[in-house]
Amino acid sequence: MSLDVNALPINKKFNRRLIAPDTWIINPFNPKINTGRPYVLIGDDCALIIDATHTTLPIREYVEKCVTDKPLKVASTHSHLDHTNDNYMFEDCEIFMSESAWNDIRARREMDDVKGSWRQVDADGNDVTMKPEQRGTYTPTLIGPGDKIDLGNRVIEVLPYVGCHSPGSLIFFDHNTGILFTGDEIECGQMLVMGQPGTKSCVEQLRENIQNLIDGWGDKITAICPPHNGSPIHPLFLTYLVENCDRVLSGIDGEMNIGSMSFMLGDFWAEMPMAQKWMADPDILRSEWKGTSIVYNRTRLHKSDIEQK
Numbered sequence: 667m668s669l670d671v672n673a674l675p676i677n678k679k680f681n682r683r684l685i686a687p688d689t690w691i692i693n694p695f696n697p698k699i700n701t702g703r704p705y706v707l708i709g710d711d712c713a714l715i716i717d718a719t720h721t722t723l724p725i726r727e728y729v730e731k732c733v734t735d736k737p738l739k740v741a742s743t744h745s746h747l748d749h750t751n752d753n754y755m756f757e758d759c760e761i762f763m764s765e766s767a768w769n770d771i772r773a774r775r776e777m778d779d780v781k782g783s784w785r786q787v788d789a790d791g792n793d794v795t796m797k798p799e800q801r802g803t804y805t806p807t808l809i810g811p812g813d814k815i816d817l818g819n820r821v822i823e824v825l826p827y828v829g830c831h832s833p834g835s836l837i838f839f840d841h842n843t844g845i846l847f848t849g850d851e852i853e854c855g856q857m858l859v860m861g862q863p864g865t866k867s868c869v870e871q872l873r874e875n876i877q878n879l880i881d882g883w884g885d886k887i888t889a890i891c892p893p894h895n896g897s898p899i900h901p902l903f904l905t906y907l908v909e910n911c912d913r914v915l916s917g918i919d920g921e922m923n924i925g926s927m928s929f930m931l932g933d934f935w936a937e938m939p940m941a942q943k944w945m946a947d948p949d950i951l952r953s954e955w956k957g958t959s960i961v962y963n964r965t966r967l968h969k970s971d972i973e974q975k
């Protein structure tokens with residue numbers, strides 16, 4: 667007998683976990699997809715949702731009834747559907763994102779169908795892919811490195827980072843807790859940095875990004891919070907990532923199997939031809955080191971490799 671999640675009371679459609687004072691991670695009830703988890707950061711004046719995710723469940727109602735009564739703002743780390751689809755539920759709130767993400771979303775809106783995107787299934791496996799009217803009509807506030815979002819005695823700053831997973835990815839640093847919110851750029855399960863469209867990703871750029879975070883913010887970062895896998899992560903993870911990059915750059919190849927929990931749940935593989943293509947590409951390898959996992963392209967190791975493409 668399958669469970670009708672939609673029939674559950676609002677406080678059972680999601681759960682929440684406190685990871686720092688006034689800082690919550692929200693888990694939508696969706697066992698078939700390793701969906702992104704929104705974070706809710708509560709300040710004196712308002713609360714910021716980092717990545718509203720793509721659950722078909724009423725995320726806004728849950729946050730307003732079970733997490734905070736403060737006015738809401740939303741920030742998207744990058745444009746990917748599993749991070750931005752539910753922005754449409756927050757049309758009347760200020761929504762922050764990068765110019766690259768906005769360009770991507772505008773282009774997506776202009777398409778008749780979301781070709782090549784991830785079909786959405788609910789907890790029962792039903793096709794609940796977003797309808798065009800659910801893709802939103804909002805116009806976001808564009809932000810980039812150095813910009814700050816003030817929640818009232820709580821400032822969230824965008825740190826410098828060259829998007830390797832998605833162009834224009836935003837990395838958010840919370841000055842109150844020292845937590846880094848990284849989107850899909852830094853996480854435990856897999857970091858997909860093998861050259862997605864629009865990026866200049868290569869292992870050398872990834873290493874430079876991480877080293878810059880360590881050099882500029884290492885003494886302030888207390889934890890890393892990604893949306894999909896592993897939260898919170900110890901900041902020493904950044905050092906291990908640099909070591910992983912150094913191993914790859916020194917000629918130690920990863921393995922061809924790029925799978926992880928994000929890829930093995932539900933219909934993900936069957937519904938994402940691009941993921942199957944990655945899996946079969948002999949140049950796309952997964953390098954694991956001390957809990958870090960970089961999925962990279964061995965034809966894109968150095969910046970000079972990118973310039974030649």
Ligand SMILES: [Fe+2]
Binds near residue numbers: 744746831850
């Ligand atoms: Fe992503």
